[in-house]
Amino acid sequence: MPVTDRMLIGAIASNPGRYDGAGEARYCRDCETIYFASAKDPATEHGGHQFVLLPALNPDGSGRLAAIFQEFIKRWPAERQEQLETFARRKGWDLAMELHYGGGALTDEETEEWQQVVQGELQRLLAEARQLIGP
Numbered sequence: 001m002p003v004t005d006r007m008l009i010g011a012i013a014s015n016p017g018r019y020d021g022a023g024e025a026r027y028c029r030d031c032e033t034i035y036f037a038s039a040k041d042p043a044t045e046h047g048g049h050q051f052v053l054l055p056a057l058n059p060d061g062s063g064r065l066a067a068i069f070q071e072f073i074k075r076w077p078a079e080r081q082e083q084l085e086t087f088a089r090r091k092g093w094d095l096a097m098e099l100h101y102g103g104g105a106l107t108d109e110e111t112e113e114w115q116q117v118v119q120g121e122l123q124r125l126l127a128e129a130r131q132l133i134g135p
């Protein structure tokens with residue numbers, strides 16, 4: 001069964017992108033499936049198979065999503081940006097971009113706006129993955 005966009009987006013969103021750490025998401029050409037492999041758990045069932053590395057929304061330790069967030073909030077009023085920077089200095093950017101209910105800094109409206117950016121980025125990475133996988 002070919003992989004769906006939904007499956008690919010799920011893998012991209014949760015891809016740690018580190019073989020020597022929590023693992024990396026791959027697409028196996030032979031099995032036409034998505035799997036995770038790491039130094040600790042090398043997924044030997046796909047040994048010798050051809051694979052492509054899937055993109056990662058936020059690779060472990062990269063701060064990639066936080067960087068996109070910091071760029072994104074520049075469209076908000078300076079005062080709000082300062083509040084978020086102060087929050088991030090104390091609790092980190094990973095938490096600052098979360099909804100306030102979950103201990104984050106964002107209101108419902110802000111979260112909605114931010115989620116649209118995240119979804120857009122996931123769609124972009126999905127297209128990239130589709131390109132890598134091919135027809």
Ligand SMILES: [Zn+2]
Pocket residue numbers: 028029030031032045046049
């Ligand atoms: Zn395989």
